[in-house]
Every structure is written in structure tokens, then in C-alpha cells.
Amino acid sequence: MADGDDAPFYVGYLPVPRRLSRFLWIVVGANLCFFLASAAILARTMSDPGPAVWNDGQARQFRGTIVAWPYPMLIDTEAATPSALLLVEVGKHGVNREFGALRNKRVVASGWTLDRGGQRMIELEPQPESLALESFADGAATDRPLTPKSLGVVTIRGEIVDSKCYLGAMKPGDQKTHKACATLCIRGGIPPVLVERLPSGGTRCTLLANIDGGPLDPAAFDRIAEPVEMTGELEELAGVRRLRVRADAIRRL
Amino acid sequence: MSVGYVAVQWSPHKRRYDAVATACVVAFVATWVVTGRMLWKGEHAISMEILLLRGLGACAAVLLHVILAIGPLARLDRRFLPVLYTRRHLGVMTFLIALAHAALAIGYYHGFGVVSPLVSLLTSSTSLTSLHGFPFEWLGVVALAILFLMAATSHDFWLKHMGARTWKRLHMLVYVAYAALVGHVALGAVQTDRGATYIWIVGTGLVLLSGLHIAAGLRAAAIDAGQLMPAEGDAWIDVGPPDEIPMDRARIVAARGRERIAVFRHKDGFSAVTNVCAHQGGPLGEGKVIDGCITCPWHGWQYKVGDGCSPPPFTEKIPTHAVRLTRGRVEVSTVAQPPGTALPPLRAGAEEAHDG
Numbered sequence: 230m231a232d233g234d235d236a237p238f239y240v241g242y243l244p245v246p247r248r249l250s251r252f253l254w255i256v257v258g259a260n261l262c263f264f265l266a267s268a269a270i271l272a273r274t275m276s277d278p279g280p281a282v283w284n285d286g287q288a289r290q291f292r293g294t295i296v297a298w299p300y301p302m303l304i305d306t307e308a309a310t311p312s313a314l315l316l317v318e319v320g321k322h323g324v325n326r327e328f329g330a331l332r333n334k335r336v337v338a339s340g341w342t343l344d345r346g347g348q349r350m351i352e353l354e355p356q357p358e359s360l361a362l363e364s365f366a367d368g369a370a371t372d373r374p375l376t377p378k379s380l381g382v383v384t385i386r387g388e389i390v391d392s393k394c395y396l397g398a399m400k401p402g403d404q405k406t407h408k409a410c411a412t413l414c415i416r417g418g419i420p421p422v423l424v425e426r427l428p429s430g431g432t433r434c435t436l437l438a439n440i441d442g443g444p445l446d447p448a449a450f451d452r453i454a455e456p457v458e459m460t461g462e463l464e465e466l467a468g469v470r471r472l473r474v475r476a477d478a479i480r481r482l
Numbered sequence: 483m484s485v486g487y488v489a490v491q492w493s494p495h496k497r498r499y500d501a502v503a504t505a506c507v508v509a510f511v512a513t514w515v516v517t518g519r520m521l522w523k524g525e526h527a528i529s530m531e532i533l534l535l536r537g538l539g540a541c542a543a544v545l546l547h548v549i550l551a552i553g554p555l556a557r558l559d560r561r562f563l564p565v566l567y568t569r570r571h572l573g574v575m576t577f578l579i580a581l582a583h584a585a586l587a588i589g590y591y592h593g594f595g596v597v598s599p600l601v602s603l604l605t606s607s608t609s610l611t612s613l614h615g616f617p618f619e620w621l622g623v624v625a626l627a628i629l630f631l632m633a634a635t636s637h638d639f640w641l642k643h644m645g646a647r648t649w650k651r652l653h654m655l656v657y658v659a660y661a662a663l664v665g666h667v668a669l670g671a672v673q674t675d676r677g678a679t680y681i682w683i684v685g686t687g688l689v690l691l692s693g694l695h696i697a698a699g700l701r702a703a704a705i706d707a708g709q710l711m712p713a714e715g716d717a718w719i720d721v722g723p724p725d726e727i728p729m730d731r732a733r734i735v736a737a738r739g740r741e742r743i744a745v746f747r748h749k750d751g752f753s754a755v756t757n758v759c760a761h762q763g764g765p766l767g768e769g770k771v772i773d774g775c776i777t778c779p780w781h782g783w784q785y786k787v788g789d790g791c792s793p794p795p796f797t798e799k800i801p802t803h804a805v806r807l808t809r810g811r812v813e814v815s816t817v818a819q820p821p822g823t824a825l826p827p828l829r830a831g832a833e834e835a836h837d838g
Contacts, residue, residue: 238770239564240782241495252561257502264506264544268513271540274679275518275533280525320594399590400529405673406591409606409619413595455614481614 279432281345281397288354290339292363295331296375296466299443300324300420300436303338303351304375304467311375313467314342315350315420316360317393321410323418324353328360333374335363343396348434350396377471380463385435385472386482387425389453391415392434395424408454415453421445423459423472435463436471448476456482499568503575510541535586542580543663547687549573550660554698560768563779570636573656577633580626587619618670625662628655638761646763664688706736721745721805721812724752732776734767737816743803745814746771746787751827753787754803754814760785760821761798789824 237246245253291314293303301316301324316324316338338360340353353359391414394402401407403424415421422434437445440461461474514537515530522528549572556562592602603623609615632653634640641649664684672680719735727733727747734757736742742757744767755776757767764780771777775784775793785792785800792798799822804815807828819825 236560238772238777238779239567240772240777241564241567242493242782243772245495245564249561249564253564256562256565260502260506260548261509264510265513267544268510268537268540269517271544271683272514272517272537273521274683275521275528275536276674277522277526278528282525322596399532400527401532405614405618406670409602409617410591412606413592413597413602417596451609451615 276401278401279345281343281395281400281402283397284342284344285352286341288339288341288359290337291351292335292337294333294375295328295336295338295360297328297332298377298436298466298469298471299438300418301328302467302469303336306375311467312349313469314338315392315396315469317350317352317419319352319355321391321393321414321417321419323420324360325418326357326360331360331362337361337363343393343398345396345434346431348396350392352393352398375466377464377466380465380470382460383463383472384458384460385423385425385463386456386458387423387435388456389415389421389437389449389479390424391419391453392422392436393419395422395434403454405454412450412453415445415450416447418444421449421453423457434470436469438471438473440473440475442473445474446476449474449479452479452481458482495564496568496571500571500575503572507541507545507575507579510544511537514540531586531590535583535590538579538583538586542576542583543667543687545572545576545579546656546660546663547691549576550656550691551694554694557698558694558701560779567781573629574633574636577626577629580629584622584626587622613669614673616669618666618668618673621662621666621669625659625666628659628662632656632659641762646760650763660691705734717817718806718808718813718815719743721814723810724807724812727752727812730771732767732769734765735814740816741818742767743814743816744769744776745803745805745812746776748774748787748827750787751829752805752812753825753827754805755785755787755790756801756803756818758800759783760800766800788827789822791822 237249239245239249291303292307293305293314295316296302296304302313303316304311304313318325338351338353340351340359343350343352388403389411390403390407391411393414394407394410399407399410402411421437423437425433425435427433437449439446457479459472459474459479461472461478464471464473511534515533518528518533518537549569552562552566552569556566588599588603592599592606595602597605603619607615607617609617632655635644635649635652644652667680667684672684719737721727721733721735724747727745729747732744732746734742734744743754744757745752745754748771755766757765759766759778759780761778761781761783764778764783766776766778766785769777769779771787772784775786777784783792783798785798790800790802801818801821802823802825803818804825805828806813812828
């Protein structure tokens with residue numbers, strides 16, 4: 230103990246006693262080491278947010294048929310195997326522009342892609358012309374209706390997240406600390422997805438819709454970012470899986 | 483001590499203190515960001531804003547632990563007193579870092595949506611009865627509000643106008659802020675896949691802080707047990723032989739149920755004052771007589787040995803106590819004289835005059 234009566238006495242406006250000065254330099258060094266070490270240790274607890282990329286540099290153009298399932302998607306029907314890209318607006322908003330006249334029509338969409346393991350999305354540029362009918366030499370636009378394939382009734386366990394953050398807008402875009410953001414995104418029309426952790430270690434996304442095929446019932450929003458199990462009708466369209474489910478059939482694990 | 487108010491009364495000590503604290507904060511956040519970037523790269527990289535807000539949050543939490551550790555450390559080993567001296571600077575720094583963390587979190591998690599960030603903050607989760615759904619952000623807001631209150635009232639202006647006792651009580655809310663912080667982390671980050679490690683980290687911090695406070699409390703109790711005199715009803719307390727009090731130092735005594743008294747030995751004899759500094763309630767009896775003034779070990783506030791008045795131009799005053807010599811032992815009166823009352827020091831050979 231340094232509590233003896235001959236212990237150096239410190240007053241802030243007087244010179245620091247030599248013996249105390251040595252001790253204080255040790256305290257300074259120890260503190261710096263402590264802060265460096267604790268930052269390195271704590272930072273190492275952060276886990277892998279997954280392989281997701283938000284290409285938010287130069288906007289690109291994409292061509293395809295626009296469908297609402299119930300969330301708008303751009304499907305490249307010209308490819309041998311049709312593939313779909315979900316469409317969203319800038320910020321935490323689903324497509325909020327009028328696109329009814331474009332349904333099942335060939336369109337050109339310009340924006341930035343988000344991609345997670347081949348599951349893709351386009352964040353549309355904010356100007357209205359970023360989603361427009363594709364022009365052809367003969368002046369006509371073509372469409373090619375697609376039919377979803379039923380995969381039967383299934384029970385899936387996973388976590389409800391918003392697709393935009395999860396596909397790369399925010400990393401990590403899942404779990405409790407992201408709950409508020411995911412809720413705000415889904416309220417704003419960003420398609421909700423169920424993230425299923427596969428035995429292989431990877432993940433799989435399934436779009437969530439209401440049992441009648443419309444957008445997910447807001448009653449299910451309380452279950453966002455929680456471990457859940459749900460049973461519903463599974464379908465597939467252009468490589469995108471969709472589960473039609475009742476809100477009361479979503480159970481917290 | 484001051485006769486006027488300025489934002490910060492800078493001294494070389496305070497500049498060095500702030501420089502070290504800033505270096506620690508910068509080192510922490512930089513290490514955090516670099517570690518995060520090295521750990522997860524390319525497609526797996528964590529968003530920079532998330533990395534930053536996590537780093538700032540963790541830094542504020544670590545700083546709050548340091549702040550709470552300084553008090554008991556200084557009690558256990560007085561060599562830590564210089565760290566206590568400017569602790570409020572650490573408090574203000576912690577608030578600013580926590581504010582930056584909150585601004586990033588509210589901006590990115592609650593911004594850019596269909597409702598305002600504050601509405602989102604209050605409505606995104608309201609499952610108050612569920613540990614999993616509990617809005618951990620609210621606990622962060624509580625901690626931040628308390629840190630703001632403490633930072634805003636940290637200046638001596640507020641200390642003077644609120645009174646040391648009220649000010650101290652207000653600043654004891656730091657423990658509520660700490661509890662809110664633990665809840666914020668336990669119901670937030672712990673409930674992610676980092677949970678297991680975080681439980682250990684938060685638990686270790688809690689155990690260390692509790693251990694330090696208990697150890698400091700036990701030591702204070704042991705000191706009290708050695709100093710408290712069973713003097714109920716007695717007007718005078720035995721302090722001991724004059725030679726047992728070191729020159730320019732004090733012995734602390736107390737009658738049960740009363741404020742402690744510090745009996746100082748100095749070149750003119752013996753004088754007694756309350757043990758409580760008028761500034762922040764620091765233990766004057768652990769101080770030293772410098773230039774004829776009792777000097778508080780916490781922040782260097784001074785009082786003249788003869789009358790308990792701060793030297794001009796300062797105006798603070800503390801109660802004084804009469805001292806006498808009885809059968810070769812120093813005794814001090816339990817009756818506190820009004821602050822600033824001049825009492826002649828007990829000089830050697832004064833037994834005849836005071837005995838009675």
C-alpha cells in the first residue's frame with residue numbers, strides 16, 4: 230500500500246512527485262495496453278456476416294419481365310434458365326412507384342445490384358425512368374407469363390429478415406441487433422425472407438407471403454429477427470422460393 | 483478552486499490526462515476497425531458504419547468500466563488519486579463516444595424508412611414482457627440520458643449551485659447508467675451469435691467492478707472500525723498521543739452518528755476541521771498541510787488550519803473543532819463550530835489551559 234504518511238502527495242496544480250510520476254507512467258502504459266487488447270479481443274467476437282455484396286458504384290441496366298409475386302421481381306425470361314431479381318427502391322422502401330401497367334411486360338430497370346450467393350436484387354435508381362418498358366425495333370413489347378411450381382406443404386425453421394439488408398445493404402443484416410432495421414424495412418415494403426441455416430453451413434432464403442399470396446400479414450412482424458418455425462405452401466418461380474403462410478402459423482422457437 | 487467560472491481550468495496535468503484518454507480511445511477504435519477489417523474481408527466484410535458503431539459502443543462501455551474502477555482503486559491505493567483528480571473528463575468523453583454510437587445506430591438502423599428515426603426507435607419493438615423481444619435500444623437511451631445529465635452538470639458551476647450532497651447523489655446515477663448498459667448489451671449483442679463470448683465479457687466486467695467496490699468498502703469499514711470512538715454523549719473524543727500524528731498530516735476520528743473529524747498536526751500545533759471537503763466531499767483527513775493550508779487529496783482544495791477558510795481570493799469555508807490536551811493525549815470536541823470559525827491551534831504545553 231502507498232498509504233503511508235510519507236507517501237507522495239499529489240495536487241493537480243503542483244509538480245508531480247517523482248515517485249508518483251513513475252507509477253503514473255506505468256498506469257498510462259497499462260491503460261494503453263488494456264484498451265488495445267480489449268479492442269482486439271472484443272472485435273474478434275464479431276462473426277462472419279456472410280458473402281453479400283452491394284454494388285453501389287455505377288448503376289447498371291437489366292432487362293426482363295416484371296412480375297409481382299407479390300413483391301415485384303424482374304425475371305430474365307430470355308435465359309435458358311429464367312432467373313429473378315427482386316426490385317426495391319433506395320432507402321428502406323419497396324417499389325413504391327406505379328408499375329401496374331408494366332406487369333408481365335418486358336422492361337428495362339436501371340440500378341444497383343445486391344447479391345448473396347446468387348440471390349439477387351436491384352435497388353432502382355430514384356428517377357421514374359429507371360423502370361420503363363423496353364423498346365423494340367417494331368415498337369412492341371413482349372411478355373411471357375410464367376407459372377410458379379408448387380413444392381407442397383413444408384415446415385421451415387429460420388429467421389425472418391428484410392431481403393435488402395440481408396442481400397448486402399447492411400452487413401450483418403440479421404439477428405437481434407438488426408431487428409429494428411429489418412422491421413422498418415419490411416414495413417416500408419422491402420420483401421421479407423425467411424433465412425434458413427442449412428446443415429452444410431450455408432443459408433437459403435425463402436420469400437414470405439400471406440396465405441392468400443399477398444404481402445406478409447403485419448401481424449407476423451413481431452416475429453422478425455427471432456428464431457421461428459412456420460408451416461406453409463412452398464412454391465418456386467424462376468429460382469425464387471416463396472412460402473405462403475398464415476401469421477398465426479409462425480411460432481417462436 | 484476558483485473565484486470565477488471558465489469552461490475548463492486547463493493545467494498541464496489536465497492536458498496530459500486528456501491526451502492519454504484520447505490516445506486510449508483512438509487506439510481502441512482504430513484497433514477495433516482494423517481487427518474487424520482483417521477478420522472479414524471482401525464479400526464477407528462487415529459494413530463500415532456497423533463496424534464503427536459497434537467499436538464506439540464497445541469503447542464507451544470499456545471507458546465506463548474504467549471510470550467506475552477508479553473510485554475503489556483510489557480507495558485501495560492512494561497512488562491512483564491523480565487518476566481520480568480529473569475523472570469527470572473521462573465522463574464527458576464517455577458521453578460523447580456513446581452519443582456518436584447512438585447517432586450511428588439511430589441513423590442506420592432507424593433511418594431511411596417510412597417513419598422518422600425516433601418513431602422507429604420507440605415502436606420497432608415493444609415486447610416489454612419478453613427477453614427476446616425487449617427493445618434493448620431503450621436501455622441504451624436511458625444510459626445515454628444519464629451520461630448526458632452527468633456530463634452537463636460536471637462543471638463546478640453546478641457543483642456550487644446544487645450543493646455537494648445533491649450533486650454527488652445525482653452523479654451516483656452512474657451506477658444506474660451502468661445497469662442500463664449491462665441490460666442494453668445483455669438484451670442486444672448477447673442475443674446474437676456473439677452471445678456466449680459476450681456473456682463472459684460482460685460477466686467478467688461485472689465481477690471485477692463488484693469485487694473492487696466490495697474490497698474498497700471492506701477497507702473503509704476496517705479503517706472506520708479503527709477510528710470510530712464510542713463517544714455517545716461525550717463532548718470530547720480521544721485522538722491519541724500527540725506524537726502519533728505525523729507532521730502536516732491528520733488522524734481521522736468520529737463519534738457515532740456524526741461526521742468524521744480530521745485532527746491535523748502542523749508547525750503551529752494541532753487543529754481540527756470536518757473531514758468533509760466543501761468541494762466534492764473528499765476526505766480532508768487523508769490530505770496534507772501545504773503552505774499552512776489543509777489540502778484535499780481529491781482535487782487540491784485548500785483551507786487554512788486556523789479557521790477552515792480557503793485562502794483569498796477563494797471563499798469556501800468548512801466547520802472547525804476545538805482541540806485540547808488531556809493527560810498527555812490530544813482530544814477533539816464533537817461540537818462543530820460554524821464554517822470558518824477561527825480557533826487557536828493547540829500548542830505544545832497547553833495542557834493546563836485546556837484541561838478541564
